[in-house]
Amino acid sequence: MSTVQPRLAAAPGTLYLVPTPLDFGLRNGPEMDANPVGSASAWLPRDTVAVASQLTHWISENAKSTRAFLKRVAMDTPLALPLQEHRIVELPRQAHKKGDHMTSSELEQQARAMLAPALQGHDMGLVSEAGMPAVADPGSSIVRAAHALGIPVRPLVGPVSLMLALGASGLNGQQFAFAGYVPQDAEERGKRLHELESMCRRTGQTQILIETPYRNAALLKALLQHLQPQTRLAVSLGLGLAHQVTRSETVLQWRSRPDPAAGLPMDLPAIFLFGTS
């Protein structure tokens, strides 16, 4: 399994993809009062925590969250350096806004510059706000730059909410697609949902969507309006938290409820999935 080893100055360090707990951003809500932030090992395997505790150079979506994460790691295993001596740089803003899969020579140059410590022999951690970096989250520009520079890349095991939701949905897990966000404009959104549903019918694919929590209720409404009655729709809310819920039933069954959202904690982070097979 993964261990951080001392290296010669000549060899580059490794870029570790370090997943984080899914409860960040919920620290002040009622959910977190019932489920206080605890040590990282509740969410992460021993080997992931062991590697994270030894890293001192970070590329991060948000430095504040990364410091909070490192405090939780330290509850399990002493950090290699005191927290204030860690070097944490934030991903370029461009990587946040539009996603960083787009090729841009400026972004590529910034990414390479951020990896300078790895070229000097330091292992580095790439970390996003919650869950797995570069999966439904920024970070892929850094990973691409690492490959281009000959820096070994190692992903560490941790929570990936999309796959927790897929497993819990009962939908086809042998063919699926993550489509990200759907448009906010009502007409465009309806068009997009029809397009995705016809993709399900053609290929058997499960479609996976996300939304920002305050628009969860609107997306659920749109899905129930646009999808066919026999399509299966699953919604997972608050995955990994004590009060998580996954509901999976046909659109017809959803529609037959007087209030489809009743009983669901619609203000928690949500994943929406549907399929026709």
Place this chain on the structure above:
Amino acid sequence: MSTVQPRLAAAPGTLYLVPTPLDFGLRNGPEMDANPVGSASAWLPRDTVAVASQLTHWISENAKSTRAFLKRVAMDTPLALPLQEHRIVELPRQAHKKGDHMTSSELEQQARAMLAPALQGHDMGLVSEAGMPAVADPGSSIVRAAHALGIPVRPLVGPVSLMLALGASGLNGQQFAFAGYVPQDAEERGKRLHELESMCRRTGQTQILIETPYRNAALLKALLQHLQPQTRLAVSLGLGLAHQVTRSETVLQWRSRPDPAAGLPMDLPAIFLFGTS
């Protein structure tokens, strides 16, 4: 976080999706000699191990692997019952062969019958050979039946090799599709790869494929033959193991190597990913 609580006989138990380490099936190879099978907590968070140690009723892809898994759980936390008193039933063969996303009333009936202990108030675990059940693995028919019977479904955090590979690829993690296996027939396979590549170009989607290890080399060859030179191709081998490798470069760069597979442990479980954005 998830805990298994005693229940009244009237309330159904919960169906837990229990992920397992990724090193199963490698127990006798050279890789495993260098990396002997250890306790489950190297791969799984404390909360997952805690729940798994308390379950005594299992629905499993392979009962033998499940017993081996439980021995690794017991290295961390005592099991609620001795191993020989666990009730482990295997998924119907139909669910293995074709994937169990296909609606079949026979399969549905079998799935419901297997969930009888949950209806009697027992918590149950759904477990596949390696990784997350019902994700690129059988099990979704059981999850669907649980939803139909009003049995709460809770997925637990653990390794999902597809997402480790996606993160490590540097490819677009904001839009991606898992296409499973491509056809073995050379002509059909070429056609399918062109189809998937044109999907990348139209949508920006990353395509994710798997193959059985003894055909890894053939699939790599086919990918290098059929994909366009500027398409980025990533291969992850032995994810989670000490000797894991991820290589990510353009098809042109892959092709410029005298032997593209040289230096890669091509006999290990592999994930192939490509994208054009």
